[in-house]
Amino acid sequence: MSASLRDFIVDEVGVGLFAVDRQMNLLLWNRYMANHSGRTADQVLGHNLFEVFPELPRKWLEKKIQSVFILKNFAFTSWEQRPWLFQFDHNRPITGGIDYMQQNCTFMPMKGENGEVETVCVVLFDVTDAAIYQRMLKDAMRRVEEASNRDGLTGIFNRRYIEHALTTEIKRVKRYGGSLALTLFDLDHFKKVNDTYGHLGGDEVLKEVSQRVAANLRETDILGRYGGEEFMIIMPATDQEQAYQVAERLRELVAAEPVIFGEINIPATTSMGLTLQADHHESAADLIHEADLALYYSKRNGRNLVTCYDPAVHKEI
Amino acid sequence: MSQTLTSDQKDALQEVTNIAMGQAASTLATILSTFVTISVPRINIPEVSEIGSAISKMVGNGKEVTAVRQSFAGHLRGEAIIIYGQEGCRDLADLMGYDEDIDQSAERELLLDIANVLIGACLNGIADILQTGLTFAPPSIMAERVIINSLIDPTQLTWNNALLVEVNFTLEARNFSCHLVTLMPEDSIERLKQAIDTFMENF
Numbered sequence: 441m442s443a444s445l446r447d448f449i450v451d452e453v454g455v456g457l458f459a460v461d462r463q464m465n466l467l468l469w470n471r472y473m474a475n476h477s478g479r480t481a482d483q484v485l486g487h488n489l490f491e492v493f494p495e496l497p498r499k500w501l502e503k504k505i506q507s508v509f510i511l512k513n514f515a516f517t518s519w520e521q522r523p524w525l526f527q528f529d530h531n532r533p534i535t536g537g538i539d540y541m542q543q544n545c546t547f548m549p550m551k552g553e554n555g556e557v558e559t560v561c562v563v564l565f566d567v568t569d570a571a572i573y574q575r576m577l578k579d580a581m582r583r584v585e586e587a588s589n590r591d592g593l594t595g596i597f598n599r600r601y602i603e604h605a606l607t608t609e610i611k612r613v614k615r616y617g618g619s620l621a622l623t624l625f626d627l628d629h630f631k632k633v634n635d636t637y638g639h640l641g642g643d644e645v646l647k648e649v650s651q652r653v654a655a656n657l658r659e660t661d662i663l664g665r666y667g668g669e670e671f672m673i674i675m676p677a678t679d680q681e682q683a684y685q686v687a688e689r690l691r692e693l694v695a696a697e698p699v700i701f702g703e704i705n706i707p708a709t710t711s712m713g714l715t716l717q718a719d720h721h722e723s724a725a726d727l728i729h730e731a732d733l734a735l736y737y738s739k740r741n742g743r744n745l746v747t748c749y750d751p752a753v754h755k756e757i
Numbered sequence: 758m759s760q761t762l763t764s765d766q767k768d769a770l771q772e773v774t775n776i777a778m779g780q781a782a783s784t785l786a787t788i789l790s791t792f793v794t795i796s797v798p799r800i801n802i803p804e805v806s807e808i809g810s811a812i813s814k815m816v817g818n819g820k821e822v823t824a825v826r827q828s829f830a831g832h833l834r835g836e837a838i839i840i841y842g843q844e845g846c847r848d849l850a851d852l853m854g855y856d857e858d859i860d861q862s863a864e865r866e867l868l869l870d871i872a873n874v875l876i877g878a879c880l881n882g883i884a885d886i887l888q889t890g891l892t893f894a895p896p897s898i899m900a901e902r903v904i905i906n907s908l909i910d911p912t913q914l915t916w917n918n919a920l921l922v923e924v925n926f927t928l929e930a931r932n933f934s935c936h937l938v939t940l941m942p943e944d945s946i947e948r949l950k951q952a953i954d955t956f957m958e959n960f
Contacts, residue, residue, distance in 0.1 A: 513877030516895040521866035702819040
């Protein structure tokens with residue numbers, strides 16, 4: 441290959457190419473780098489990379505390049521962790537949200553006659569398109585999730601759905617009368633479960649408890665995951681006595697047997713709080729607030745307990 | 758067709774890997790400015806159906822792991838996987854030129870960096886001794902916080918054999934160790950065997 445052809449390719453290849461020696465002095469700066477940085481090869485060649493571009497993350501990048509010299513091995517950076525090395529504009533002005541050209545870089549060791557690395561050559565790829573597609577994909581996944589009624593981990597209803605269902609039930613009672621109970625429950629010491637058995641252990645507990653509770657509800661009850669380890673049960677046409685019985689049965693059922701995680705048994709208990717729909721409740725939030733207060737008292741009184749909300753006792757926290 | 762190594766080839770590969778890893782340990786020590794211990798590598802060529810269980814056995818059944826994969830090409834081609842235990846390599850952040858507190862994205866970058874360094878050190882070492890060269894593609898996160906037993910789905914593997922190189926890295930005074938697994942298709946294992954034979958003749 442002729443030298444002029446090589447030079448042509450280096451300049452026109454459509455990716456950024458530059459090279460440094462052990463002192464971090466620039467040995468190569470192709471047209472792509474010149475066009476995007478606004479510094480021509482004449483201006484930067486022979487100069488220290490970090491003096492020409494003081495905005496570069498020197499400590500980290502120098503270590504990275506030095507490792508290529510010493511280990512004689514490729515090194516890489518990815519836009520997913522480090523969106524860019526150089527603050528270059530990208531050519532997608534219409535697509536908002538992305539500030540600079542997203543870059544993947546490959547650092548290649550170039551060995552001399554003696555087998556030592558004398559030059560590190562860096563290839564800089566513009567991956568702004570990939571970054572934009574990935575963001576679009578994430579947005580789409582989020583919308584799909586929003587449109588779904590189910591919680592991904594446990595398979596029971598998600599928060600969005602259960603809140604909507606509660607609002608509907610409250611409206612129904614307000615209009616047609618009847619009773620409505622709401623139970624909130626929460627796994628005891630769940631953070632400790634995660635810390636002790638890992639997040640997978642914690643996930644297993646969430647799944648198993650959801651399944652046990654779901655399998656033992658009455659047909660008209662609605663179970664949903666309200667938060668991280670917090671669950672909600674809507675109990676239509678249920679008075680306090682009945683709601684307490686159901687909740688108590690579920691509490692015992694969870695506590696009766698540990699959750700089996702591989703070869704480990706993880707004990708799990710729940711604290712529950714329940715309340716009834718009354719005329720003074722304006723919205724779902726009022727009802728949830730009361731159940732939450734009762735739940736708080738279950739926690740305070742030793743956990744693994746069901747508490748019915750009583751306005752005289754369960755005051756604001 | 759399944760590939761097996763003769764015991765002489767296995768010994769030689771073990772020795773080649775051992776030399777390569779010894780060199781890797783010393784260069785890593787230079788980079789990280791800390792003492793690096795590398796276990797004597799253990800070589801195994803399981804059948805595709807046994808790869809998963811062989812890896813689980815190596816790392817420990819039921820363990821939660823994070824894995825980084827990286828493909829390589831040249832005279833030998835294949836994919837290398839670094840398997841980190843739950844503690845990951847957060848502890849190495851300062852050694853790799855990061856500031857002390859790292860967020861999730863910096864942690865991922867660190868996992869990728871360390872994997873790249875370890876895989877490169879190991880495979881370049883083997884390639885050097887066998888007098889061949891390799892090129893590497895960027896590493897990527899293969900799985901985060903999964904049970905080791907579900908890391909590799911044998912039905913997804915198109916190759917019949919894998920070369921399992923079990924190496925443990927331990928850093929002095931650091932909470933860090935990991936495993937390296939190399940998967941190569943049959944033609945590469947065949948080439949590797951030829952290269953080992955040549956190496957043994959000249960040794």
